[in-house]
Amino acid sequence: DTDVPWVLGTQLTTRSGPIARAPEGSPVLMIEAHDFAARKPYHHHKLTLVFAAMRHFRDRLRDAGYEVIYITAESFADGLATFFDDYPEARLVAMRSPSYGSERRFRELIEAADGDVRFVDNELFVSTRQAFDEWANADPDDETPTFKHEPMYRWLRRETGMLMNGDQPVGGEWNYDDENREFPDETWTAPPTPSAAPDEQTVETAAWVDATFETWGNTAVDTFPWPVTRKQACEALTQFIDERLGEFGRYQDAMRADDWAMAHSLLGSSINLGLLHPVEVIDAITDAYESRDLPLNAVEGCIRQILGWREFMRHVYRHAMPALAEANQLDATASLPAFYWDGDTEMECLSQTISEVHDRGYSHHIQRLMVLANFATLWGVEPSELNDWFHATYVDAYHWVTTPNVIEMGQYGHGVFATKPYVSSANYIDKMSDYCSDCKYYKTKTTGENACPFNALYWDFLDRNEAQLRSNHRMGLMYSHVDDKQETDEMAAIRERVAELRTKAVDGRL
Ligand code: FAD
The missing domain is CATH 1.25.40.80 (Serine Threonine Protein Phosphatase 5, Tetratricopeptide repeat)
Structure with a gap:
């Protein structure tokens, strides 16, 4: 049997893995599968990035003398079947993808194609x-x-x-x-x-x-x-x-x-x-x-x-997989507001951040955490729906990295490492950004016309999730404020404001 390194689209290097140890001129398999790209409305830059990088890598390998078998196929199943039809004696050697379940799925496909494979550790991280x-x-x-x-x-x-x-x-x-x-x-x-x-x-x-x-x-x-x-x-x-x-x-x-x-x-x-x-x-x-x-x-x-x-x-x-992908310890069931996709909101922080994601498939960490995930958590968005959104819209998004970042760090969905939700009212965003000065919403108002939605949503979130969060000692101070609001009529007004915000969101007027 000939060992043939199989380079996945997220392993574009000659310095690690089986290809680094393959003899000069070795055959190398790359499969450009297209069906995954049709499964989500991926950012145009994301697909361009992945496919252009794979094609460049293929050309670079060929220039360096490798025999690159580059198969363009509808699916990995088709690509692997084509490969083993042409090279029945070959055995693939591949680095594991960090994506959950991928090794099992690939093994099944390779077995169905009557082929053979050996998976080795992924060397593209610092630790094993x-x-x-x-x-x-x-x-x-x-x-x-x-x-x-x-x-x-x-x-x-x-x-x-x-x-x-x-x-x-x-x-x-x-x-x-x-x-x-x-x-x-x-x-x-x-x-x-x-x-x-x-x-x-x-x-x-x-x-x-x-x-x-x-x-x-x-x-x-x-x-x-x-x-x-x-x-x-x-x-x-x-x-x-x-x-x-x-x-x-x-x-x-x-x-x-x-x-x-x-x-x-x-x-x-x-x-x-x-x-x-x-x-x-x-x-x-x-x-x-x-x-x-x-x-x-x-x-x-x-x-x-x-x-x-x-x-x-x-x-x-x-x-934490597979549970992490579906984790939802706060039982959040709201859908993602439409403005995550169409950018149509007057909240300056969100509108600005979403338009940046739309432009380049990127925003930096604090925008991801304290604007996009914060709002979705306060709103009560089902974590897996936000995870899908991030996965589709960012150039650096892969399931292994969005899932813990979005579902756990962003939305406190599981508890595998987060000890409290990363949520804040307008106060944090105002302190760390210049968005609020150009916003039609008042950062210091919680209820009433044009009060910043983050404020009412923040208190409503704490009130709504009291059974889960009050006993958390890191939330103690916040719950003393919730108590004050519950004792007066303020919480009732906050709930009313949140109901109004939800209606506005449905009508595209947030
Ligand atoms: P810098 O801010 O310059 O940081 C340097 C590098 O550190 C990054 O390139 C990245 O490799 C690494 N890094 C930093 N923070 C993290 C982190 N929390 N997890 C993993 N690596 C990190 N990162 C992704 O790679 N893909 C994603 O799809 C992704 N989605 C995210 C979604 C949410 C809700 C949150 C809160 C974070 C997400 N992150 C994701 C982590 C982090 O925000 C990005 O890695 C970072 O913003 C990428 O931009 P940069 O290269 O300019 O990073």
């Missing part, structure tokens, strides 16, 4: 499944496991030596999160974003995506900012480190209407496709810290996201 499970002492039979991010992050810092001085964290503290919450004054300008024009392959793929699929979002390719090759991804990494990283820390949580990227790295889509390895990104950040005068809160803040949160989400997802 085995190392995490040993460290966490994870019990595979535990149906309600819980995990904590901070200890895992410290373990991985120690384990990898990243940003460490011997056994001590560089700078003496593990975490500088409290230095990452400033809002810039008016004189601050956000650092420039990368501005490479899309290449021919991307332009062609974009036109083909447009003609082939029902997509959501901006279809204009001249504003497509996402790297589709390793070279472009490396350039984006250098641009981030040279021009943006220094500002990443202080304003990490800030949102400004005129700055879609602030100082965020914009590297998520490249890391999730395999164009960049998380270790090389962290190493580049650390090298820059050692050779230049960069603030530690920026460097640690960024490394914490990649080494900490990204790894954590992957392992939590493994352990």
